[in-house]
Amino acid sequence: MIEIELQSLVEKIQKVKAESPTIELKAARSGCPTHLYDTLSSFSNQDAGGTIVFGIDEKEDYAVCGVYDAQDLQKRVTEQCNQMRPKVRAVFTLCNIDGKTVVSAEIPSLDVSERPCFYASKGRYKGSYVRVGDADEPMDENEIYGYEAFRKKYEDELRPVERAGIEDFSTVKLMEYKAKLVEGRPNLAKLDDSRVLDLMGMTKDGAPTLAGMLILGEYPQAFFPQLDIIATVLPGTEVGEAGVSGERFVDNQRIDGTLDQQLQEAMDFVRKNIRTSVTITKEGQRVDRPQYPLDAVRELILNALVHRDYSIHIQGMPIQLQIFADRLVVTNPGGLYGRMTVDKLGKAQPDTRNPVIANTMEIMGLTENRYSGIPAVRYLTKVAGLPAPEFESKNGEFRAILRLSKSENLARKLSRRGTGLSELAAETNNPISYGAPGIGLGMSAVQMLQEKDSHRNPEAILEYCRIPRTRKELSEFVGLGSGYTMQRYVNPLVREGKLALGIPEKPNSSKQTYRAVE
Structure with a gap:
């Protein structure tokens, strides 16, 4: 940052009158703040880094108050930076505004492999922070473990399952897996079964692994009760909003079994609980059109099953599949893994949290494992006339959201009020016809009102x-x-x-x- 950029930043701060996820303000008119470690840690632990601006007083309507001594301030901030692990290398900039000195300290982002940055005196588990809005919050154990798992390449999917034996594998699934595995792999076909299962990560020293149990197990939830999917249909647009009869859920189901069984049952649940319109083409052919493209929904559920965090810290958290009145949401425990960020999804090859599960699901013919899932979801929703899918990674969760189109939402609201097509035309001041709906309603939205x-x-x-x-x-x-x-x-x-x-x-x-x- 150069002097003119700092001046511009100060003007922006005074205009919005607020801190932000990347901006922290300190007055420092009487001395250097003595507890900067929380902000130094949180800025270092986020991809965007952050900037601490000294010499602006929030309590005085964000007026420039100037720092007590720019030279001494930089020295003392550097001393605090050196107390972090790894050490923080701040970049300072000074500028003069109305005869008063303002100092900025840019805190660079650490590479994911070096995180979390923490205050040495408190230690890794008490001195690591994360930025939430304009506040610095202590990292929880799961967030810290996530960084360590990536840095040390922990293989949570390969940990042996206590109490389980090879007899807990499904004989049918085991035979199917072996048959598909040896196709085109002549070297594996020469090995005995126990050796093959160990090499492929289904067992470890003869005991079933977590990955093996989730894919080949007779009933994985006997050992991992919460590694399943909680599927719910909610009557409104928010959790807790009651329906017309006071019901909190229109439908709900706990979906368990192996990963392929969970995928199939979750898709059955979605098919059962979303609307499907039927149109007849000029040639007399029937065309079914579900609210959400089912192939896109399948990709999202599959991604959640394959890429969720299976560490012992959050193995008690199930995947959530929620169908609201205006959107479908899939949430899985564990944020994005490694260096992947939301803006890079579908554009860069990601680090794979569970490579054995991903590879085995490919062998079983359930996924391509070619990183094409997110691009496919974007394309399918575009073709279906829906808004672009939304993705969020925060607070130790990854969330994928599909929303209804504006016309579908309008039709839903009007149908709940009992409004028909003529009222719809009057309300929108647009004519409605099947050939060219005046307000852009698709056939499914029009037919829903018939x-x-x-x-x-x-x-x-x-x-x-x-x-x-x-x-x-x-x-x-x-x-x-x-x-x-x-x-x-x-x-x-x-x-x-x-x-x-x-x-x-x-x-x-x-x-x-x-x-x-x-």
């Missing part, structure tokens, strides 16, 4: 329920997702007393049935 379908009026539903029907049967009858069918069509009839619950004491039971009241 309540004249013979299976979607109350009389048809009541007639269908002259004998008890399950949620699945009602969903298939109406032709929409289970959650939407219940919220939009079935629950109102229950509240009106026209449908009776088969299990009234457990309204949210998965075995619930609905019968028309005579």
Whole structure:
């Protein structure tokens, strides 16, 4: 930074009147602050680094107060930098504003392999900090372990599973794995089975590894109860928002089993709980169009299963699959690994946290392992007319988000209010037609509002329920997702007393049935 850049930075600070993730302010009019180690640590531990600006007083409306002694300030800041591990090499810049001296200390980012930077007197686990907004927060044990795992190349996926033996592998999966493994690998075909399993990381000294159990195990959750997926459908746009009947969840399921089983069941859950519109082409062909491109959803769930953090520190945290009214979210424990950052996703080859799991999933034909997943998700959402996918890595979690298009959201809101196509046209002051929707509504959004379908009026539903029907049967009858069918069509009839619950004491039971009241 040169003098004119520091002057410009001071003007910007006074304009916004706030610190930021990369800017820390210190008045230093009476002496050098004595506890800079938290900021030195947090700036060093983030990719953008940061700058400490001395000579601006927040309490005086961000006025320039000037430092007490620029020469002595630099000396004492350097002394504090030398107390960090690794040592911090600050770059100083001075400028004069209205006859007062302002000093900046630029704190460079450390390479991931050298993190965390910590205050030597407190030690690694108490002296490491992370920047959260404009505050410096102590790093938790998981964050520190993540850096150490990368630096020392820990192989959490290869740790032996206590209490498990080779007999805990599924015989069917083991045979399938061996058959696919030796295809095109003649050298492996010559070795005995126990040697092959050890070489490929499925066992270690004859005992199943975590990777082996998750891929070949009969029931991995017997040893790792939380290494599964918690899937929920929420009635609104925020956790805790209740639905029309006071329900917190429209549907929820704990999905366990091996990784391929979890992937399949998670996709079944998504298919069941998102809307699918049907269009008929001019040639008379039926085209199904789900709310979210299913191949993109599959990639996100697969990425979570393969790349989550399997360390002992957070093996008690499951993956979360959440379907909100306006978005689908997949969250997995463990932020991005190594030097990968959100802005580089899909553009640079990443460090792989779990190479054995990734390689084995490729052998089993479940993934290509060619780093094409994120680009594929971006392309599929673009083709589907959805907003670009969003990715977040913070607080020890990685989150992928798919959002509905604006037209889908508008249609959803209007349908909840019971607004039809004519009202939609009036509200938006646009004509609506199937050939060229005036407000850019896709066929799925328009069809979602077509309540004249013979299976979607109350009389048809009541007639269908002259004998008890399950949620699945009602969903298939109406032709929409289970959650939407219940919220939009079935629950109102229950509240009106026209449908009776088969299990009234457990309204949210998965075995619930609905019968028309005579």
